[in-house]
Amino acid sequence: MSQGSAPSTGPSYVSVEPNISAQYFEAERERIFKRVWLQVGRAETIPNPGDYFIKELAVLDASVLVIRGRDGVLRAFHNLCRHRGNRLVNQSAGSAKAFACGFHGWTYSSEGELVNIPLEQEFPGCNKAKLGLIRLALDVWEGFIFVHWNSAPEQSLRDYLSPVAALLDGFPFANLELSGSWGASLNSNWKTFQDAFLEAYHVLAVHRRSIPDFRKDPLVTGAQLMGKHCKLTYYQNMLHEPKPAEALAFKLSSSAFLSIDRTNELKNRRWPALNSARRDNWVFDEFVIFPNFHLFLGDGWMLCHEFWPTTVDHTDWQVKYYQQRSNSPAVKIAQEYSKVAMRDAIREDLSTIENTHAAQRLGAMPFMTLSPSLESLIVHHHSVVADYVGARPTRVEA
Amino acid sequence: MSQTEQSGALPEAFKSLERFVSGWSLATEDERNRKRRSSSMHEIQSFYDAMLEHIAAIAEHLNDFSLPELPQRERRLLNLAFSFMEIAPAVEVYFSPDVPAAIDAERLVILSP
Ligand code: FES
Ligand SMILES: [Fe+2]
Numbered sequence: 001m002s003q004g005s006a007p008s009t010g011p012s013y014v015s016v017e018p019n020i021s022a023q024y025f026e027a028e029r030e031r032i033f034k035r036v037w038l039q040v041g042r043a044e045t046i047p048n049p050g051d052y053f054i055k056e057l058a059v060l061d062a063s064v065l066v067i068r069g070r071d072g073v074l075r076a077f078h079n080l081c082r083h084r085g086n087r088l089v090n091q092s093a094g095s096a097k098a099f100a101c102g103f104h105g106w107t108y109s110s111e112g113e114l115v116n117i118p119l120e121q122e123f124p125g126c127n128k129a130k131l132g133l134i135r136l137a138l139d140v141w142e143g144f145i146f147v148h149w150n151s152a153p154e155q156s157l158r159d160y161l162s163p164v165a166a167l168l169d170g171f172p173f174a175n176l177e178l179s180g181s182w183g184a185s186l187n188s189n190w191k192t193f194q195d196a197f198l199e200a201y202h203v204l205a206v207h208r209r210s211i212p213d214f215r216k217d218p219l220v221t222g223a224q225l226m227g228k229h230c231k232l233t234y235y236q237n238m239l240h241e242p243k244p245a246e247a248l249a250f251k252l253s254s255s256a257f258l259s260i261d262r263t264n265e266l267k268n269r270r271w272p273a274l275n276s277a278r279r280d281n282w283v284f285d286e287f288v289i290f291p292n293f294h295l296f297l298g299d300g301w302m303l304c305h306e307f308w309p310t311t312v313d314h315t316d317w318q319v320k321y322y323q324q325r326s327n328s329p330a331v332k333i334a335q336e337y338s339k340v341a342m343r344d345a346i347r348e349d350l351s352t353i354e355n356t357h358a359a360q361r362l363g364a365m366p367f368m369t370l371s372p373s374l375e376s377l378i379v380h381h382h383s384v385v386a387d388y389v390g391a392r393p394t395r396v397e398a
Numbered sequence: 399m400s401q402t403e404q405s406g407a408l409p410e411a412f413k414s415l416e417r418f419v420s421g422w423s424l425a426t427e428d429e430r431n432r433k434r435r436s437s438s439m440h441e442i443q444s445f446y447d448a449m450l451e452h453i454a455a456i457a458e459h460l461n462d463f464s465l466p467e468l469p470q471r472e473r474r475l476l477n478l479a480f481s482f483m484e485i486a487p488a489v490e491v492y493f494s495p496d497v498p499a500a501i502d503a504e505r506l507v508i509l510s511p
Contacts, residue, residue: 245486
């Protein structure tokens, strides 16, 4: 397991071409997004038979309908009617006994079967059994719903998520509840957007206000490659002096964001796979699930980022912040502190992304100069993308 | 809104905070953030100072209740406490109502869970 360094000498010069080339983006759509498992949401958001949500996947030109059937099973379908292809469901989430198309009324069950054709006698010999909604593969890991463009993928979700899945199997995700939900649409390539969340080097400058004493502690992050996935571990300054509201939040709920709680109670309840280096100043682990899902896990909280490309130059980003389930108003007050601190810091993160993308598009700067230790995961992510695309190498000669 | 209209809006022990109810007792994160960004540093500081004195007692008082069963007055008090946490970074960290050097606030959509 590597801590803080990647096997490399000298800086890595990574070409910006893959971030700005429309042709490259087309290859990413075909060779990545149509060939991998994609995380689209949490199973607990649709707990009952007939509950559904729609996920718009512009990168696949697809609208995906995820429904819990009467049998309790989750299924994913193209959100289109088998008659002539009208969009079947318009409401982004809800619950329905059946799904009737607004064009001519063909109606489907929550398991996706075609159950009714108005004036069916006018369709002689039509076999309804063959005209169910068109499936995408769907599988669930620890409550995370993944879909696959191919209805019979070569690789199971479990294998695809290896070795991350095994580390987090049984993690108490059910103890967490949605606390904050934010989104933005940025003029940036999806990878450039992700790059801002693949290193902690930026904390020194981007978060100089929100995390001002970060620099007093040695700037070390743990970077670990995990096949096509990877993990980044963040540490904090042990001497951090909390301000009054922050101190109160820590007191009311030991899981407040950025707190360093050295109590054994907290350490003992940590999931064994987190903080693998067992450092006292551990704050969180960020698992980067290829291609576009970043899962941050801290003490009593989780942050889920999804980066959804729409074009080579545009990304829709959604992030959800979860905290320990609680009915205690005092804990909720503490959690509000954590949520606001997290949101404000994320707004700092987002401040650089469009600039960076615009500069890369300019064509004046052919490559990025990356630290082999601090920014090893950016190098990694871009090279995994290149492997899938089967494209020219992303490293260039400076 | 006048003082009399707000009288009784909060539990007795927190009467002195009633003058903040109409401005700061807001139900959603988005509303609280908008209020923070549209307030002056002076307004934020006055609210912060008044709340800081009581915030520990507020948490203690509210913990006699479970979240789903909060009476109206306690719900208002909780929303005030949430607003305190919303503006705390403005006072303690950023020294400005909004986050400086951040993406424009209107470009980040705050959805209520
Ligand atoms: S397209 Fe749906 S019923 Fe005709
Ligand atoms: Fe950051």
